[in-house]
Amino acid sequence: MRFDILTLFPELFAPFLASGVTRRAYDSGQVEVVFWNPRDHAEGNYRRVDDRPFGGGPGMVMMPEPLSACLDAALAARASVDPVPVVLFSPIGQTLCHADVEGWAASDGAVLVCGRYEGIDQRFIDSRVTHQISLGDFVLSGGEIAALALLDAVVRLQPGVLGDEASHIQDSFNPALDGLLDCPHYTRPEHWKGHAVPAPLMSGHHAQIERWRRDQRLSITAARRPELIDAARAAGRLDALDEKTLKKKL
Known part of the structure; x- marks a missing residue:
């Protein structure tokens, strides 16, 4: 290139x-x-x-x-x-x-x-x-x-450039995540100035963690870029659990 x-x-x-x-x-x-x-x-x-x-x-x-x-x-x-x-x-x-x-x-x-x-x-x-x-x-x-x-x-999308090939897949707007905005990220320490890491991320339960991240992406996207939610919905990328999350948050 x-x-x-x-x-x-x-x-x-x-x-x-x-x-x-x-x-x-x-x-x-x-x-x-x-x-x-x-x-x-x-x-x-x-x-x-x-x-x-x-x-x-x-x-x-x-x-x-x-x-x-x-x-x-x-x-x-x-x-x-x-x-x-x-x-x-x-x-x-x-x-x-x-x-x-x-x-x-x-x-x-x-x-x-x-x-x-x-x-x-x-x-x-x-x-x-x-x-x-x-x-x-x-x-x-x-x-x-x-x-x-x-x-x-x-x-950064070229093979071998990022330390982890999966890094860009989790970026905002990526089709692999249905074009939604990215979720929040946390690292050590577990407690910082009175703020704790969300409990689901500390659970060690893979499905629970992924569900929390999906819900965060949906909520943030609905609040900041609602047109991306409309596009994902029109493309049939949102399931019943997604719609439940959106309804609850809205």
Whole structure:
């Protein structure tokens, strides 16, 4: 799997690639990350990559030619016979969800375009970008943080990256848990500042523990993300005990 990243600030990625459990994927070569700076493909002594917007207004706009030349170099280096997805992180993009992450995790990677300034010339977007992704209804200073978020979400799903292969299966939104939010977790000490670990978790009774966790997932999801309960119900993923729990909690 390979990700080529077009960014004016490749140095922002260095600590991320060398830290945490996900670094295993980069150290082993399981996931390759290559950086491309549009400034290296700009003309003139100042290697300018932005200019004032036509029509006036605040901010600067990234010019299409340096980005396009940079993208051409990245695509040529991949030497892929198949079309390579070109992803732009943008507030108008499709909001990233777990199903999308699973799709990218099973792919060969992509070219990630990190915009800056007021925006990117629309002609580059129209002619070169195949996907637009948003992290949510807010705006960042650039696409680097969004690219890091996508990388982290994708890399942790690769085999052997997490210490326990079952870890991500219990994550929020995972289809293995019917798309529900995760339950609370506890560790030592058993008592902390007047708060005890819930009794079911101390029982040693596997079925009782799993039922408690399921009830917690249902209750938390119903309170925080009721649309996920509706989706699970519509898909036939909730049984009579689940409905009883929801009715009791509601």
